[in-house]
Amino acid sequence: MSNEASTPPPPPLRRWVNTRSAAAHIGIHPEVLRRWARQPGKHTWLPRPIRVGKEFRWDIDALETALADLDDR
Template structure:
């Protein structure tokens, strides 16, 4: 794979539902919803995108935020 293909492959974001994002984090979906509602307590949490009435979470951003949080 060329470096151009690798860099474009890295920019593909994995957007998932709250239920799938919570499963990825091994928490209940309501926990993720609560974290999102109380952003003052969880500033490390990346903001989801709203699609209609639902949210979509970027799994790569969630992983990166958790990794950074665990390093501290």
């Protein structure tokens, strides 16, 4: 028997990619993804990117999930 308290497993790592990589991954032009990010009210299904300097960073897993949810509609 161990005296150590059991700790929950760490959360899964999030994969953050730049706009060019995210756009290539989902098959669109990077400028389209940038435009969608600048119009959040119009594209409510799109997960919000974070900004690192002048670049957006996208959670690629959240983007894949959002697109899969769109396909299910």
